[in-house]
Amino acid sequence: MENGGILDDLWAYRVGADQYLLVWNASNIEQKLDWLHRWAGSDPDIIIVNTSLDTVMVAVQGPSVHQLKNLESVSHLPHFGFTQTKIGDISVFVSRTGYTGEDGFEVIADAVKALPLWESFMAEGVKPCGLGARDSLRMEAGMMLCGLDMDTSTNPFEAGLGWLVDLGKGDFVGKSALLEIKRQGVKRKLVGFQIDGREIARSGYKVVKDGKEVGEVTSAGPSPTLGINIGFAYVPIELATLGTEIEIVI
Structure with a gap:
């Protein structure tokens, strides 16, 4: 866009x-x-x-x-x-x-x-x-669904799709905006999570850290292959590291 x-x-x-x-x-x-x-x-x-x-x-x-x-x-x-x-x-x-x-x-x-x-x-x-x-x-394969995990208000860099964007090629729709977004850096990022327990999160559920709302679940559900419940959520960039523990309001 x-x-x-x-x-x-x-x-x-x-x-x-x-x-x-x-x-x-x-x-x-x-x-x-x-x-x-x-x-x-x-x-x-x-x-x-x-x-x-x-x-x-x-x-x-x-x-x-x-x-x-x-x-x-x-x-x-x-x-x-x-x-x-x-x-x-x-x-x-x-x-x-x-x-x-x-x-x-x-x-x-x-x-x-x-x-x-x-x-x-x-x-x-x-x-x-x-x-x-x-x-x-x-x-399970880490594939996002448009309309849930990404939309017209989401840019490729925060969605983990920056590798698909070639800012060095000729002009294209949205190039100027993406150059500026990359220059400033993103403030949030899409991450995958697993739930400790039997509860299943849903799209729109709030993500909490230290008692403060910090993000939102975009997709979630059971993983039969892994035997756990998993999902995606947007969180602040400082929380987007492997092993970070968060809470989801279910």
Whole structure:
């Protein structure tokens, strides 16, 4: 954003010499489209097409993903690689990406092919995974969720994403703001935490240190892999060190 904030995290696939496929979070689609149209302006060479309601994505994730016959033809893809192919008679766009911390693929097809595509994976023994399970996986992997852990009021440096920002390249939206933020330094930082006990924190819960409110939980939940409850929170930069003990008001 112009203020250095984060509109979303997305994949931008160059599918043609002058054509890109943008894959972002499903929430607040209109806000993101408005932003794109605003920056595209009246340039006749820029055409933006929203295919959100015309397409479907099935994310197939896990250590056994390469054993699936449906994905044999794309098992050679490098991480973050993509291609257009077919699963049976269904034309699909496949990328070796995911949001779980596991190896896997994300498969995009026409919406009218959603059911047969889904059934083809179920027939191979793939197990459905709901958003709750997905949320645990992405938190275990340290993956943030836009709208909770970062938003337009959050800058990449406090969110731990400064490594993705190249301030040395040419001009881009928000560059001036980010240069100033980096010059001044951030006052807070996103950290991961684990809870000593069975309680589960939730987004919006207050973080307390020495009796004083110092931050707020952004994401939290159970970690089946670790057998503990975990989460993310923004805290003052001086508290953003490994081993710091805080309290969360539950």
